[in-house]
Amino acid sequence: xxxxxxxxxxxxxxxxxxxxxxxxxxxxxxxxxxxxxxxxxxxxxxxxxxxxxxxxxxxxxxxxxxxxxxxxxxxxxxxxxxxxxxxxxxxxxxxxxxxxxxxxxxxxxxxxx
Amino acid sequence: xxxxxxxxxxxxxxxxxxxxxxxxxxxxxxxxxxxxxxxxxxxxxxxxxxxxxxxxxxxxxxxxxxxxxxxxxxxxxxxxxxxxxxxxxxxxxxxxxxxxxxxxxxxxxxxxx
Numbered sequence: 001x002x003x004x005x006x007x008x009x010x011x012x013x014x015x016x017x018x019x020x021x022x023x024x025x026x027x028x029x030x031x032x033x034x035x036x037x038x039x040x041x042x043x044x045x046x047x048x049x050x051x052x053x054x055x056x057x058x059x060x061x062x063x064x065x066x067x068x069x070x071x072x073x074x075x076x077x078x079x080x081x082x083x084x085x086x087x088x089x090x091x092x093x094x095x096x097x098x099x100x101x102x103x104x105x106x107x108x109x110x111x112x113x
Numbered sequence: 114x115x116x117x118x119x120x121x122x123x124x125x126x127x128x129x130x131x132x133x134x135x136x137x138x139x140x141x142x143x144x145x146x147x148x149x150x151x152x153x154x155x156x157x158x159x160x161x162x163x164x165x166x167x168x169x170x171x172x173x174x175x176x177x178x179x180x181x182x183x184x185x186x187x188x189x190x191x192x193x194x195x196x197x198x199x200x201x202x203x204x205x206x207x208x209x210x211x212x213x214x215x216x217x218x219x220x221x222x223x224x225x226x
Binding site: 033043095105 | 155156158201203205210211212214215216217218219220222
């Protein structure tokens with residue numbers, strides 16, 4: 001069965017700390033896509049990254065970085081030097097062979113000043 | 114970024130009312146989606162339109178009626194809703210239905226009294 005697990009329900013850190021959000025997925029497909037979205041309190045889901053199953057290169061975008069490891073079926077997201085504006089709910093999602101998005105439950109990230 | 118817009122942002126309606134949610138995308142995409150996000154539940158895909166044709170209806174009750182007059186506009190007509198239909202309704206679009214990133218609007222927060 002296709003599944004995405006975000007085991008961390010809520011994380012709270014102090015500003016400027018680094019924080020890693022975990023995402024573990026299950027799929028039998030050999031071709032699939034993984035996504036991260038950010039949902040601030042306003043409600044909009046903001047696209048952060050898309051990664052296909054054949055591209056295991058880690059990605060860095062400013063303070064954000066992603067670590068994709070097929071061996072452990074994980075696609076973790078790290079924010080370096082966190083800021084208050086990073087406070088949001090972060091969702092990891094898997095696009096399966098039917099092109100449906102399977103969503104994790106989300107991790108609520110609280111950055112305290 | 115105003116690629117996908119939704120109106121209204123907030124809506125309160127009685128169970129006997131009829132209302133409509135509107136979504137417009139300015140990205141030149143061909144696929145559009147309605148999602149429901151309830152508290153404590155993963156995002157639920159409701160409907161998918163590809164090139165104005167409905168391609169998926171995920172067992173959504175008939176009190177929700179979608180309409181897609183063209184590739185840029187998507188409506189969700191609501192009638193005789195139940196209190197459990199209160200949720201955040203998100204619209205999304207993607208360039209194609211298959212394997213593409215979905216971009217979301219800000220959502221409509223619906224409260225059914």
